Amino acid sequence: MSTPMLIEGKGLTKSFGGLAAVRGVDFHLSEGQIVGLIGPNGAGKTTLFNLVSGVFHSDTGILLYKGMNITRLKPFEICRLGVARTFQIVRPFLKMSCLENTLVGIIGRNNKNGGREERREEAQKLLKFIGLGKSGQTLASHLTLIEKKRLEMARALATRPKLLLLDEVLAGLNPSEIIQALELIEVIRTQLKVTIFWIEHVMGAIMKASDRIIVLDQGEKIKEGIPEEVVSDPRVIDAYLGESDA
């Protein structure tokens, strides 16, 4: 590894009432990478994201961000360090306008720079970038699902993340929308220099976009590698087909 490590988890375990949702998972992302996180339903993917973003704290294991221990930090502290996320089931602020939604991300930053007007302009620019330029005054509850997903992305980007956690942003999109979304994510990676950790069920897309894939099954990491390796691995195929080698 020549590139510096951005985030690293070692032996992360999280149990809910005796059931280990995530068990002894190691992972790491270097700056500029796109890493895909896949696995069948209930594999612990979203739980792992919740650990990384501080929504839950792991029972054992350690989480390092730029070498700093962030295992016990709260969500807003982790966000301010530079880790932003979207949610599998979208959670925009429904009773607020798109502009206000985006502003919240800017206000949450340690470094707000400029006055109120400049922050509004920045939010408007972000909305335009994400493709919601004309919806600034629209209430988030009036948006379509796809637009809500875009809005969440704008809010996440407003926090100026170094690492972006995307939780099934492609679900429910049609093929042409998927192509648009992939282009957008590529721009986020190259132009905004954001590292991306990405849960996805749309296999074709995630295989194409990712530098590396991590596969979870029943809370454990069963495979990690480049997309070509992963798809041909018999354990991964078993996990997806629901067969057991026991």
Added chain:
Amino acid sequence: MNTKKYAIPLIFVILALFPPFFLSQYWLHVMIISLFYAMMASSWNLIAGYTGQISFAHAAFSGVGAYASGMLAVNLGVAPWLGVLIGTGVAAFLGIGLGYLCIRMGGIYLSLTTLGFSEILRIVITNEDKWTRGTMGLQVPGFFTVYSKTSYYYLFLGVTVLFLILIHRIIHSEMGLTFRAVLNDELAASSSGINTIRVRVLAFTLSSAMAGLAGGLYGHYLMLITPDIPSLGQMFLVLAMAVIGGMGSFAGPVIGAFALEILSEYIRIYGEYHVLLFGLIALAMARFAPEGVMGILHKGWRSKLIDVRG
């Protein structure tokens, strides 16, 4: 744009200057009490309507303000003006304390804890004899050397307008935006870098301080401070005003305060049954117009003026 925005509130304030010239002393009293409730309901709306924390300690904090100022006046001869300010500070201080203690719980637990705090405070005040004079109440001096309802009316009007300006500025500030974000979705707000605990304690403290100030003014107007001020009966009245007027709207609590206070004067002859009527109105509103009077008005406007916004 700006002149238009300020025109309507300004007209209301100017109109509000006239009542002392034609109202009887009795109705002037009703107006003063309505203004007190407008302060209470609006400041309660700041936490309940904008950050979603249903606190039952709002009347208790008004009692804290009233008793703090009253006891200073009676025992140390502190002037009511200064006493009320100190009372506001004491309410704010207790607000931070209670806020930090129970806001992490959130939801129903916050409501229960504030309910408990409110009752404990009332019981202590009722049973204490030396300082609070128990149910006999604390006789305190007024603000003015010459008693005049007109002076009190303008004092209450002035402070209510100040409250409303302050609340309006808070709601439309970036701080207010974080309040609403926390109300909309606490997890999403937290994941967007908002320190949700701090936001909620801040809202709670601001609101408690405002209740303390309103309570202090009220006490020195009545010149008798009794355990009725920090009672749950008072709390539910304020709650009903905010809910009926429209929680989470700016003008709603003010409308609710005047409507219920004036209504209660007309149905006073039915004694305790007027509380029953308030309950029924609140229930009917919750069922048919959950956003209160303001919700109904808004719907009316929206259908007529659909293109005017922006």
